[in-house]
Amino acid sequence: MTDAPKTTADTQVDTVDARSTRPDPAAHDTSPRLVGADSELSATITDPVFEVTDVAVSYSGTPALKEVSLRVPKHEITALIGPSGCGKSTMLRSLNRMNDLIDGCEVTGSITYHGENIYAEDVDPAEVRRRIGMVFQKPNPFAISIYDNVAFGPRLHGMTKNLDDRVERSLRSAALWDEVKDKLGQPGVALSGGQQQRLCIARAIALEPDVILMDEPCSALDPIATLAIEDLMRELRGDYSIVIVTHNMQQAARVSDRTAFFSVDMDNGVRVGELVEYDLTQRVFTQASDDRTEAYITGRFG
Ligand SMILES: Nc1ncnc2c1ncn2[C@@H]1O[C@H](COP(=O)(O)OP(=O)(O)OP(=O)(O)O)[C@@H](O)[C@H]1O
Numbered sequence: 001m002t003d004a005p006k007t008t009a010d011t012q013v014d015t016v017d018a019r020s021t022r023p024d025p026a027a028h029d030t031s032p033r034l035v036g037a038d039s040e041l042s043a044t045i046t047d048p049v050f051e052v053t054d055v056a057v058s059y060s061g062t063p064a065l066k067e068v069s070l071r072v073p074k075h076e077i078t079a080l081i082g083p084s085g086c087g088k089s090t091m092l093r094s095l096n097r098m099n100d101l102i103d104g105c106e107v108t109g110s111i112t113y114h115g116e117n118i119y120a121e122d123v124d125p126a127e128v129r130r131r132i133g134m135v136f137q138k139p140n141p142f143a144i145s146i147y148d149n150v151a152f153g154p155r156l157h158g159m160t161k162n163l164d165d166r167v168e169r170s171l172r173s174a175a176l177w178d179e180v181k182d183k184l185g186q187p188g189v190a191l192s193g194g195q196q197q198r199l200c201i202a203r204a205i206a207l208e209p210d211v212i213l214m215d216e217p218c219s220a221l222d223p224i225a226t227l228a229i230e231d232l233m234r235e236l237r238g239d240y241s242i243v244i245v246t247h248n249m250q251q252a253a254r255v256s257d258r259t260a261f262f263s264v265d266m267d268n269g270v271r272v273g274e275l276v277e278y279d280l281t282q283r284v285f286t287q288a289s290d291d292r293t294e295a296y297i298t299g300r301f302g
């Protein structure tokens with residue numbers, strides 16, 4: 001239990017029997033073209049899972065992210081891309097109050113989740129993190145069995161009814177069941193890197209969140225394990241809303257429905273991240289509206 005989590009943030013979601021039959025948003029979206037970050041596109045996303053309004057983040061008084069406003073749609077995959085230090089992880093962590101755990105981090109502006117202000121005083125951050133799960137860059141299974149890894153969060157939250165079913169369902173949803181069903185008592189850390197990352201996704205899913213945040217979930221994996229996780233994301237998006245940070249442009253192009261491009265600007269001598277462009281992924285990659293986006297995705301910058 002040496003690696004047991006400080007919070008429930010890295011544990012969390014439900015069955016995935018009903019696979020997505022949603023139409024491709026790009027094929028049907030006739031929304032006006034987004035120009036700049038103040039998004040006309042955002043305005044067309046009605047009933048968003050997240051509404052981010054003028055969110056700025058600083059660490060110990062030093063600004064890290066300038067005011068960001070965007071809407072994250074339900075049941076889609078939204079990618080956050082941009083050069084190192086532009087605030088992608090900072091943005092992602094603000095969506096489930098993980099930044100609360102960093103001393104000196106201050107988030108201003110407003111973020112609503114299904115219309116509810118997640119930073120309101122009477123909101124329990126642990127419940128926010130149960131509903132909005134997170135998967136990290138480096139697979140981080142706890143030093144306990146495969147079964148106990150998946151059961152960890154549910155036990156913490158008293159969700160122990162039909163626990164065996166919950167564990168099996170979560171492992172099936174994470175496309176790992178067939179590989180581990182005969183060795184559930186073995187340590188999670190003994191799995192391969194790609195299996196460990198799917199175990200972490202199963203651990204997230206076990207808590208029945210409806211959002212999964214992923215911060216570079218494939219960067220420690222080989223190409224085959226990466227493709228397996230991408231397939232899994234496509235399957236999960238019918239049931240969950242996914243926000244993924246990735247450095248891999250092909251990955252963003254392959255899996256995401258919408259892409260937010262962040263960049264770094266100099267503000268009074270300080271490097272500060274800013275949202276440059278937010279649009280349907282297909283448009284960002286074929287007809288970016290901002291030169292900085294174009295330069296980044298064509299590899300001329302960052
Ligand atoms: N825990 C922290 N304490 C202090 N400053 C931080 C912390 N985390 C991030 N920052 C600062 O905030 C800015 C944005 O960092 P962030 O990690 O969000 O960028 P990123 O886009 O995720 O970068 P990368 O692609 O390298 O992961 C950087 O200037 C960074 O130094």
Ligand SMILES: [Mg+2]
Pocket residue numbers: 088089090245
């Ligand atoms: Mg990061």
